[in-house]
Amino acid sequence: MTQEITETTGTGPEPVEPAGAARETLEDYTLRFAPRSYRRWSTGVVAVSALGGIAYLADFAIGANIGISYGTTNALWGILVFAVVIFATGFPLAYYAARYNLDLDLITRGSGFGYYGSVVTNVIFATFTFIFFALEGSIMAQGLQLGLGLPLWLGYALSTLIIFPLVVYGMSLLSKLQLWTTPLWLVLMVAPFVYLLVSHPDSVATFFAYQGEDGNGAPSLGAVMLAAGVCLSLIAQIAEQIDYLRFMPPRTPENRRRWWTAMVLAGPGWVLFGAVKQVVGLFLAVYIIANVTGGAAVANQPVHQFLEIYRDIMPPWAAMTLAVVLVVISQIKINVTNAYSGSLAWTNSFTRVTRRYPGRLVFLGVNLAIALVLMEANMFDFLNTILGFYANCGMSWVVVVASDIAINKYLLKLSPKEPEFRRGMLYAVNPVGFGSMIVSAGVSIVAFFGGLGAAVQPFSPLVAIGLALVLPPVIAVATRGRYYLRRTDDGIELPMYDEHGNPSGETLHCHVCRQDFERPDVAACHTHDAYVCSLCLSTDRVGDHVLPATDPVRPRS
Template sequence: MSTTESPLTASDPATDRAAKETLEDYTLRFAPRGYRRWSPAVVATTALGGIAYLADFSIGAGIGLAHGTGNALIAIAVAAVVIFVTGFPLAYYGARYNVDLDLITRGSGFGYYGSVLTSVIFASFTFIFFALEGSIMAQGLELGLGLPLWLGYLVSTLMVIPLVIYGMKALSKLQVWTTPVWLVLMIAPLVHLVVRDPGTVDRFLSYAGTDGDGGVNTASVLLGAGVCLSLIAQIGEQVDYLRFMPPKTPENRRGWWTAVVMAGPGWVVLGALKQAIGVFLAVYILAEVGPDAAPEPIQQFRSAFDAMLPSWVVVPLAVVLVVISQIKINVTNAYSGSLAWTNSFTRVTRHYPGRLVFVLVNLGFALALMEADMFSFLNGILGFYSNCAIAWVVTVATDIGVNKYVLKLSPLRPEFRRGMLHAVNPVGVVAFVAASGISIALYFHALGDTLQPYSPVAAAVIAFVLTPLMAIVTRGRYYLRRPDDGIGEPLLDRDGNPSASVLVCHVCHEHYERPDLAACQTHDAVVCSLCLSTDRAGDHVLPARPTDT
C-alpha cells in the first residue's frame, strides 16, 4: 500500500480542518507513538491529578450522616472493590492499545454506532461531576469572597476553558505542579485533628446516622454503595490520560504496570480514602454547622484548618484548597466530556464541528445543573446515574475479561475503525440496555420497596451474566464486519505494541501511524479513521467480508 500522497482524491477543506484540529489530542482516534513522549510516571501523575475533586468528601459525608459510620465505611469498601475489579481491564486496554474508552467500547460488544449510547452516558457523567465540583467551588467563593452563588457558578465554569483548549500538554503540567500542594492541604488538617484529640476517632466510629440505630444492615450498605458506584465511570477519564502511555517494553515493564494500576483502577483507593475522610469531617463539624452544611467540603476544611491555624488564614486557605481541587478535576471533566460528545456527534452526523464546540456544550449543561442547585439533591442524582454507569462499565469489562480471554469469542485487539465493525453488536447493547433498564426500575421502586436498595447489584449482575450469554448465543458474529483492514503491514510490533510505521491518508493528506488507517475501497491508498468517520457517501469504507469468528 502506498505511503505517499495520492493525487486521486481532492482534499476537502472541512476534512482538512477536522484533521488538523484533532491532531493535538487525537479526538476520535488512536494516540500515536510519536506524540506519546511522556514517561509512565508523568502520565500516571497527570491521571491521578484529575481525581483531586472534593465531591468524594460530600459523597462520603452524605452517606455517613444518613446511614451511620459503620454502614458508610462498608459501602465505600464494597464500591471500591467493584470499581477496582471492573476498571483494571479497561485501564490495561487503554494504555496498551492507546485508545480511549469509547473506542474500546466499540470493539468490546457495542459496535460502531452502538457505543453512541455509552458515549452519552459518559458525557453525562462529566457534566454532572463538573456541576458538583463547580457548586463546591461556588460555596468556597461565597464564604471567602462573598460572591453570590450564581456568580460563583459562572466563574467556576469559565475559568477552565483556556486550560481545556490546549489538551494533554497543558493538563500534564497543571496536574504535576499542583498535586503536591493539594496533598499537603488535604492531609495536614486531618492528621492534626487526630493527634490533638484522639476522641474524634471514637465519635466518628460510633456515629449512628439519622435513619438507623447505628447497626450495620444490608439495605443501608447497598444504598450507600449505589451512590459511591456512580463514580465507576471515572475510569473513562483515567483512560483518557492512560491512552498516552509509552509502549510497553521489557525495559520499562515494571514502571509501566505500576503506572497503569495506580492511575487506572488504583484511583479508587484514594477516592475511597477521601470518602471516609468526608464522613469523619462531617461528624466532626455536625454540631457546629448542622446537617445541611456538614456535607459541604468548604465547611469541613474551614473547621479543620481553624483547629490548627490562626483565624486570619483559615478561610483563605480553605478557599485555596477548594479552588485548586476544582480546577484540577474540572479541566478533566470538560476535556473528557468534549471528547465523548465529539465522538457521538461525528459518528451520527458524519460531520466534525471541532472539539471546542463540545467543550462549550458540556460546560453549558454543567452550568444549568449548578443554577438548578443540584448540590441539594446530590445523592438522588448519583444514585440514579450509577445504574447506567455500572451497566456500561461492567458490560465492557466482562467482554474483555470473559468474552475475549475465556470464551475467545471477542477479538483480543480492540477495533474502532468504521468499516471494520458492525453498526450494532447485540452482545453489549442488549446486556447494557437490560441491565440499566431493570436496575433503574428497581431504583424507582417499580418492583417494590424491598428490592429498591439492590438496584446497583442488579445492574452489575445482569450485565455480568448477559454479556457472555449474548456472545455465546450470537457466536461472536457481530464483533467484526471484516477480518482485515486491507493493509499488508503488521498492526502490532514484535513487543505487541501498536506499530509506529507512518502512512499518509489520501483524503486529508496528513501522516498517521499504522493502527489509525485502513485501505480505501475506491483507491489504491489508505484513509485515516477520522476521514472514514466523516465519509458521508461511504466511498472509502471497505466492504463487509466473512470473519473468522
C-alpha cells in the same frame, strides 16, 4: 457551522474532513488512536497526571452524605463494596487502554457495542462529566461565597468560565497543570485529617459510633447497598483515567515493572484514593456535627469541613485563605478533566452520527453550559438521588465492557482479543454489549424506583452489576460472536503490532486529509489504491472510502 476543506493541489478525491479537523485532533487525538510519536511522557508522568484528575472534593461530600444518611458503619461497608467493584471492573479497561492506546469510546466500539452502538455509552459518559463538573463547580462557588462574599450564581458562572481557556489546548497543557498543582493540593488536603488524629484522638471513637442524622444507622445490608449505589455513580471515572492512560509509552522488557505499576495506580487504583477521601469526608463531617455549633447544616460541604479544621490550627484569615485555595485548586484540577473528557465524548457521538466534525471546542462549550444550568438549579440539594440514579447507567456500561474484555476476549475467545474501532471493520450495532447494557440499565433503574418491590429497591446496584456481568457472555455464546467484526482484513499488509505486542509505529499517508498516521489508525481505501485514516472514514458521508463486508482490497505497499 462546519467548513469543508477545498482541494488546492494534487490529484485525488476531495477531502471529506471539516477544515482544521486533522490539525485539531492531532493535539488531543479526538476519535483517534494515540500514536507513539506523541506519547513522549514517562510512565510516572502519565500516572501523576491521571491521578491529578481525581483531586475533586466531591468524594468528601459523597462520604459525608452517605454517612449522615445511613451511619458510619453502613457507609464504610458501602465504600468497601464500591472500591472492590470499581477496582475489579476498572482493571481490564485500564489495561486495554494503556496497552493499545485507545480511549474508552474506541474500546467500547469493539468490545461488544459496534461502531454506532457505542454512541449511547458516550452520552452516558458525557452525562457523568457534566454532573460532576456541576458538583465540583457548586463546591467552588460555596468556597467563593464563604471566602469572598460572592453570590452563588456568580460563583457558578466563574467556576465554569475559568475552565474554558485551560481546556482549549488539550492534553499537553492539562498534564503540566496536574503535575504543578498536585503537591500543594496534597498538603492542604491531608493536613486537617492528620491534625485531628493527633490532637483529637477521641474523634475516632465518635466517628465509629455515629448513627446518622436520624439515629437509625444500625448495620443493615439494604443501607450498605444504598450507600454503595451512591458511591458507584463514580464508576465512569475510569473513562477519565483512561483519557490519560492512553498516552502511556509502549510496554517493553526494560520498563515492564514501571509500566504495570503506573497502569494499576492510575487506572483502577484511583478508587483507593477515592475511597480514602470518602472516609475522610465522613470523618470530618462527624467531627463538625459533634463539635461545631450548627455544624450539621454544613457538615456535608467540603469547604466548611476544611475551614473548621484550619481554624483550630491557624488564625481565621489564614484558615479562610487556605480553605478557598484548596477548593479552587481541587475544582480546577478535576473540572479541566471533566470538561476535556466531556468534549471528547460529545464530539465522538456527533461525528459518528452526522459524519461531520464541528470541532471539540464546540462541545466543550455545550458541556460547560449544561453544567452551569445544573449548578443554577442547585443540584447539591438532591445529590444522593441524582448519583444513585446515574450509577445504574454507569455501572451497566462499564461492567458490560469489562465483562466482554475479561470473559469474552480472554476466556471464551468469542470476542477478538485485539481492539478494533475503525468504521467498516465493525458492525453498526453488536447485540452482545449494546443489548446487555440496555437490559441491565433498564432493569436496575426500574428496581431503583421500586418497580420490583421495596425488598429489591436497595439492591439496584447488584441488579445492574449482575446482569451486566452475565449477559455479555450469554449473548456472545448465543450469537457465536458473529456481530463483532464486519471484516477481519483492513487491506494493509504491514503488521499491526511490533515484536513486544505494542501498536506499530509505522506511518502511512492518508490520501484524503494528506496527513501521516501510524498503522493502527488507517485502513485501505475502498475506491482508491491508497490509505485513509480513521477520522476521514468517520466523516465520509457517502461511504466511498469504507471497505465492504467482504472481498478485502489490498493496495500496493
